[in-house]
Amino acid sequence: MNMDFFKKRLDETRIKQLQSSNKQIMPNTGQMIRNFGQSVTRNIVSVASGNELRLEQEEADRRLNICKGCEFFDSLSQRCSKCGCFLAVKTYLKAEHCPVNKW
Secondary structure, three states: OOHHHHHHHHHHHHHHHHHHHOOOOOOOHHHHHHHHHHHHHHHHHHHHOOOOOEOOHHHHHHHHHHHHOOOOEEOOOOEEOOOOOEHHHHOOEOOOOOOOOOO
């Protein structure tokens, strides 16, 4: 059997779990590791270029409120199911962006 078969079955199972539990499904572990690595790199480059690491509280709160109204927001874990990020952290980082361009 090839790996594509197993990947497809896993994806089908994850979709069924989401539909049955109303719970958001996070990206797979490999994708979340890539997303995290890209975030670290993006923020290091930004700070090395002279930018502040963190946003003002008001802007961070604005971003988080947008996330809380988004279809990809998982209220139980306070994470984005599109990228897997913890939003209390991501919304504070100046160099970050929403994966679906809402902020």
